[in-house]
Amino acid sequence: MFDFLKKNKTLPTFAPLVTDMHCHLLPLVDDGSKSLEESLEVMATMKQCGFEEIRLTPHFNYPRFPNKADDIKERYKNFCSEVEANKGERQIPRMTSVTGEFQVGDGFAEYMESGQLLTYRFSDPKRGSEKGLLLIEFSLHQKLMGLEDTVFKLQMEGYDIILAHPERYPYFDSRDKLLEQFKEQGVYFQINILSLDGFYSDAAQKKAFEYIENGWIEFLGTDMHNVMYAQALRHASANKKIIKLLEKNEFENRHLAVGQY
Numbered sequence: 001m002f003d004f005l006k007k008n009k010t011l012p013t014f015a016p017l018v019t020d021m022h023c024h025l026l027p028l029v030d031d032g033s034k035s036l037e038e039s040l041e042v043m044a045t046m047k048q049c050g051f052e053e054i055r056l057t058p059h060f061n062y063p064r065f066p067n068k069a070d071d072i073k074e075r076y077k078n079f080c081s082e083v084e085a086n087k088g089e090r091q092i093p094r095m096t097s098v099t100g101e102f103q104v105g106d107g108f109a110e111y112m113e114s115g116q117l118l119t120y121r122f123s124d125p126k127r128g129s130e131k132g133l134l135l136i137e138f139s140l141h142q143k144l145m146g147l148e149d150t151v152f153k154l155q156m157e158g159y160d161i162i163l164a165h166p167e168r169y170p171y172f173d174s175r176d177k178l179l180e181q182f183k184e185q186g187v188y189f190q191i192n193i194l195s196l197d198g199f200y201s202d203a204a205q206k207k208a209f210e211y212i213e214n215g216w217i218e219f220l221g222t223d224m225h226n227v228m229y230a231q232a233l234r235h236a237s238a239n240k241k242i243i244k245l246l247e248k249n250e251f252e253n254r255h256l257a258v259g260q261y
């Protein structure tokens with residue numbers, strides 16, 4: 001038994017999560033990676049930190065990144081071939097889907113009405129609703145009116161919602177009524193791993209730990225954008241509080257099914 005424990009202790013920090021479900025490594029489609037080489041370098045670091053699998057989630061954010069679902073799927077296909085042809089000796093995680101991080105704001109209704117919301121699913125077919133899990137984000141700058149209406153409407157249409165990085169919105173804290181309401185409505189929350197290491201701000205770091213203590217967090221994501229984020233991930237992987245947190249808490253990352261719908 002002790003050998004078994006010793007063996008597990010040597011696993012990289014994020015191995016228990018298995019899957020990263022939030023990153024921006026499809027080159028040149030948003031503010032993430034700028035090249036194939038940069039993506040490969042970031043992915044190699046993610047693998048060293050313990051991720052076996054990654055899901056790409058480019059921004060769908062009108063008008064800043066007005067991506068189209070069909071174009072993104074096509075680029076993803078080409079990108080997978082380029083990665084295979086160029087990874088060389090590098091060990092990298094498997095890429096198993098491209099979906100998106102959809103910002104609720106201008107243009108969101110259009111994505112919804114034209115059937116462009118890309119989602120993932122739980123691997124257990126009995127879990128989750130009809131249209132799959134949709135990763136959404138809100139504006140980091142201002143609390144827009146009607147967020148609750150949009151979330152409610154999406155749920156009524158058959159989507160499960162994952163709210164990306166609730167700790168990063170300056171207008172929410174752990175006593176916020178709207179966040180409480182979302183939890184009551186069954187909205188999943190995803191914390192950015194780098195928030196736990198203080199990468200964005202002290203406030204985001206504090207809220208990230210509080211929300212996990214509240215039992216509010218089902219997913220952890222890297223929100224990787226580029227090599228600077230990858231260095232920060234490596235730094236986070238040595239953070240004792242984060243290591244402990246991953247030993248004590250289970251997250252849903254590993255229960256996502258392969259592929260998007």
Ligand SMILES: [Fe+2]
Binds near residue numbers: 022
């Ligand atoms: Fe993101």
